[in-house]
Amino acid sequence: METDGRESLSQIVTAAVLGPGFRRATFAGVARGDAPSPWVRVVVRPVELRGERHLQFSYFDAKKDTTRNYLPAEAAEPLGEVIAVGFSGVHVTTDAEEIDLRTTKKGKVLVGRRAIAGEASAPEPHNRVKDVPLPEGRADRLLEVMGVATADGRVRPTMRAKFTQINEFLKQLRHALDAANLRSLGRPVEILDCGCGSSYLTLAAHHYLNNVLALEARVLGVDVNEEVIRKSIERSERVAANGLAFACGRIGGLEATPDIVLALHACDTATDDAISQAVRSDAKVLLSVPCCHHALNRELRPEGPAEVLRPLMRHGILRERTADLVTDAFRALALRVMGYRTDVVEFVSTEHTARNLMIRAVRGAPVGDAAFVSEYRELKHFWGVTPYIEAALGERFRELVGA
Ligand SMILES: C[S@@+](CC[C@H](N)C(=O)[O-])C[C@H]1O[C@@H](n2cnc3c(N)ncnc32)[C@H](O)[C@@H]1O
Numbered sequence: 588m589e590t591d592g593r594e595s596l597s598q599i600v601t602a603a604v605l606g607p608g609f610r611r612a613t614f615a616g617v618a619r620g621d622a623p624s625p626w627v628r629v630v631v632r633p634v635e636l637r638g639e640r641h642l643q644f645s646y647f648d649a650k651k652d653t654t655r656n657y658l659p660a661e662a663a664e665p666l667g668e669v670i671a672v673g674f675s676g677v678h679v680t681t682d683a684e685e686i687d688l689r690t691t692k693k694g695k696v697l698v699g700r701r702a703i704a705g706e707a708s709a710p711e712p713h714n715r716v717k718d719v720p721l722p723e724g725r726a727d728r729l730l731e732v733m734g735v736a737t738a739d740g741r742v743r744p745t746m747r748a749k750f751t752q753i754n755e756f757l758k759q760l761r762h763a764l765d766a767a768n769l770r771s772l773g774r775p776v777e778i779l780d781c782g783c784g785s786s787y788l789t790l791a792a793h794h795y796l797n798n799v800l801a802l803e804a805r806v807l808g809v810d811v812n813e814e815v816i817r818k819s820i821e822r823s824e825r826v827a828a829n830g831l832a833f834a835c836g837r838i839g840g841l842e843a844t845p846d847i848v849l850a851l852h853a854c855d856t857a858t859d860d861a862i863s864q865a866v867r868s869d870a871k872v873l874l875s876v877p878c879c880h881h882a883l884n885r886e887l888r889p890e891g892p893a894e895v896l897r898p899l900m901r902h903g904i905l906r907e908r909t910a911d912l913v914t915d916a917f918r919a920l921a922l923r924v925m926g927y928r929t930d931v932v933e934f935v936s937t938e939h940t941a942r943n944l945m946i947r948a949v950r951g952a953p954v955g956d957a958a959f960v961s962e963y964r965e966l967k968h969f970w971g972v973t974p975y976i977e978a979a980l981g982e983r984f985r986e987l988v989g990a
Pocket residue numbers: 781782783784785786787788809810811812815836837838850851852853854857860878
């Protein structure tokens with residue numbers, strides 16, 4: 588539906604935000620108002636404060652975010668100020684419908700409305716962090732655009748495993764923000780998603796940080812595959828997300844300085860390249876879920892000290908699993924040598940993916956710790972191999988481990 592100008596936009600948005608059943612409004616995109624905008628994005632949502640329903644306005648500018656809470660009866664004026672900015676993309680969700688309003692360069696307002704089924708929502712307790720980062724069962728534009736859920740919020744059976752993986756990954760991301768003190772940088776958190784593929788994680792991380800945790804974050808997805816990058820750009824435009832970008836290229840080929848590096852199932856040695864990218868750019872956090880492990884599998888031999896493991900190496904599947912574990916042990920150890928507190932955990936159960944180990948690393952330990960250097964050298968000697976992570980981390984790492 589096409590309507591004329593800001594007046595009708597103002598009426599639609601005001602009725603939805605101040606009316607019953609309001610859930611969330613996001614104002615973003617190009618500011619087409621008469622005066623320059625002090626904000627790049629504004630999010631409005633109901634919250635409960637001291638037992639009373641308020642509307643919380645989160646204003647994001649290039650460096651920080653500011654939050655103000657108003658009783659509904661006081662909210663018309665601040666809402667009017669936000670509408671006057673003339674953001675080109677406005678998305679409002681109520682219990683009854685989702686409303687998408689796009690303002691064209693010529694000032695035409697394109698309105699999309701979608702009825703949604705679902706239960707009425709109570710205001711969220713102030714600052715409550717949901718246990719499930721992306722809940723299901725209610726309409727969610729992002730999940731719909733990603734093809735993960737239907738318009739009324741039902742997760743598609745074929746996307747159930749991906750949906751669960753993303754949610755569990757986001758929980759890890761939330762923990763990492765605290766472990767690395769990234770919630771109060773005084774500037775947006777920079778995130779790089781390596782081997783982003785169809786960008787499920789990239790989009791979800793951007794949405795979760797900016798819109799759910801109200802923590803301003805810029806997210807860049809990188810992948811060698813031109814087609815997936817083209818589709819990801821298309822999707823990001825459909826959800827009108829600020830601070831979300833994609834680049835086609837190899838991991839490590841970008842001049843990026845992320846605070847957090849993510850990699851979900853980056854193929855084979857692409858995981859090592861993601862680790863190397865994190866270390867080189869001094870990222871505070873790396874969360875990497877490795878995928879297939881071919882490189883070391885080709886090299887492992889039951890020779891020298893490893894002769895004793897011949898029975899293990901005789902059977903294809905045992906050999907493959909050994910190679911997986913040894914590869915990840917080298918990676919985790921290399922990260923420790925490079926000054927990251929590192930552990931390896933099961934981030935999701937195997938029913939959702941067989942590749943369910945996550946390497947979690949937070950910067951802040953001593954670089955070149957002698958005990959870890961010694962463990963690394965002994966592991967290399969035992970297997971008689973040079974893992975790819977050594978090449979990926981380059982000269983500095985080789986110097987530290989005396990290779
Ligand atoms: C298995 S997919 C995972 C995609 C996505 N992270 C997810 O979990 O849905 C692996 C992706 O890594 C990309 N990739 C592999 N090696 C790469 C490299 N060296 N640099 C950039 N991307 C790479 C592939 O093109 C592919 O899209």
